[in-house]
Amino acid sequence: MDRRTFVKATGVAGIAGLAGCSGGPSGGSDTETTEPSGDEADDGDDDGMETTAAETTESGPAANIGMVYATGGLGDGSFNDQAQQGVQDAEEDLNIAFNEAQPDEVAQFSTFQQQFAQSTDPNYDLVCCIGFLQADALSETAADYPDQNFMLVDAAVDPSNVANYVFKxxxxxxxxxxxxxxxxxxxxxxxxxxxxxxxxxxxxxxxxxxxxxxxxxxxxxxxxxxxxxxxxxxxxxxxxxxxxxxxxxxxxxxxxxxxxxxxxxxxxxxxxxxxxxxxxxxxxxxxxRDQSITKPSYADVILGSMVKRVDTAVYNSIEAVVNDNFQGGSAVQLGLEEEGVALVYGDSxxxxxxxxxxxxxxxxxxxxxxxxxxxxxxxx
Structure with missing residues (x-):
């Protein structure tokens, strides 16, 4: 499925983005890792945050994206890695820059969400919150930062500056x-x-x-x-x-x-x-994800995987930022018909x-x- 053209559920007004963001690709996609800057580290607690920025021209990246992953972190070969694939694809295709936070526990969700929302160097055009356990924290954070746009995977919250993505x-x-x-x-x-x-x-x-x-x-x-x-x-x-x-x-x-x-x-x-x-x-x-591929040492016992296209949700929310068509308060439902979920058989x-x-x-x-x-x- 082309993640840029997947079908949204009937009645959904649109996908996450940010009004006022400008431009398309303006440079290459080579990356480097740096430490968080600006207000991201106001409380002195920047553990788990890494920045990946595309090389850009003087105009800068098309958008700055914050990623707050679910507990369990990257390297799970599953949910978080699928979300990261979406932002990495967006970096390559759309010339965005992104910063990642990997909370160790639920109590840290609010901290990382607020750090991204408060940051002025850079200003984050969209903060992607991965996982239903972020819903309670995001309900408060989004209300406290009404000018910041968020997207949420696997749950739906009320604030009008949040676009929600849920799967069947x-x-x-x-x-x-x-x-x-x-x-x-x-x-x-x-x-x-x-x-x-x-x-x-x-x-x-x-x-x-x-x-x-x-x-x-x-x-x-x-x-x-x-x-x-x-x-x-x-x-x-x-x-x-x-x-x-x-x-x-x-x-x-x-x-x-x-x-x-x-x-x-x-x-x-x-x-x-x-x-x-x-x-x-x-x-x-x-x-x-297809875990026979992401966990290849176990491919000889993995019959198949129930894949969930979290990467598609992340990518399209970022693309909407770049295309200036954010509509918060929406809930996109993705099932078999929308190719948001599927059973894939094991690679081996x-x-x-x-x-x-x-x-x-x-x-x-x-x-x-x-x-x-x-x-x-x-x-x-």
Whole structure:
């Protein structure tokens, strides 16, 4: 999908940007890392902030962008890295400059949001807030800085200077559940994993239990039931998006209890799920990015990934800044129809997926888009 032309939901007025921003590309895209400057460091706490700026002509970058990532940080091969891909693509295509902040805990979201909003060197044209856990802090920050424009991923807040992007994770998770159900009830071997054929259990590992992550669980459970109503789903919320040891422990318990396949929606915690799959000779399903590529050492057990185009949301919000068409207070919904979510098969194992399974998953995708299948967004 071309991230510059993805379809917005019906009734959405527009995508995030900033009125008053000027210009298109004015220079190259080579980057360098510097320390934060200006009011970003007013409180003396600039840990986790890095600046990446494109080489520009005297006119400067087309826009300055602040990125506040979710807890778990960069390098997760999943949610945060997908968001970073969006701003990096915008840097290359649109000649913007950006600064990154990696909070270690929820309490730091407000600090970083305010540092970007207060900064005068540079002035930030847009602050991208990645993850639903930022919503409470952003509701207050956006109200306190009404002239600063923000975008938020995975939640929606009221201030008119915030553009919100939410995804239909349950739709993509349904396809993951359907695939898991169809495979666990047959003898199937590929890469380093296998199913026993007589399994009646698959697993779901979540990070922080919340309405958002329960959408993943709900869709997965519905897809599993559609494939075979006799297959149960074991669920474990670890309470963290950055605890691979907890993910490994949770998944190992599921595999030892008879599950052949575990799907995770837990950020970097999911790395532990992949570790457990390899150790037990079973399978896993990744999330947010194609994790068979971002976590290549586990590609031999990753059947597929439920990808979520956070990069698209970030890119288009920045493009709107550059194009001078900001409209805050909007909520963009992205599902299967808008290509905001999808099930992609693993880079190593995808060719091994039986044709009848792939065909049934493809049919289900079409039926969801057509409205013939209604996927629940809360667990039943």
């Amino acid at each position: 994770e349950h739709e993509g998770s349904y396809l993951a559940g359907l695939m898991a159900s169809l495979l666990t009830t047959r003898d199937f071997s590929a890469g380093a994993g296998s199913t026993s054929g007589d399994s009646t259990s698959v697993g779901f590992v979540g990070g922080v239990e919340s309405d958002l992550i329960r959408k993943f669980q709900a869709g997965f459970e519905a897809g599993v039931a559609a494939g075979n109503e006799d297959v149960d789903v074991s669920t474990n919320y670890t309470g963290s998006f950055n605890d691979p040891a907890a993910g490994r422990e949770a998944a190992t318990a599921m595999y030892n209890s008879g599950a052949d396949i575990v799907y995770h929606a837990s950020g970097n915690t999911g790395t532990g799920v992949f570790q457990a799959a390899q150790e037990e000779g079973k399978f896993a399903i990744g999330v947010d 194992l995808g060719s091994e997926i039986p044709e009848d399974v792939a065909d049934e998953v493809a049919t289900a995708r079409d039926e969801i888009i057509a409205g013939d299948i209604s996927v629940p967004s809360t667990p039943q």
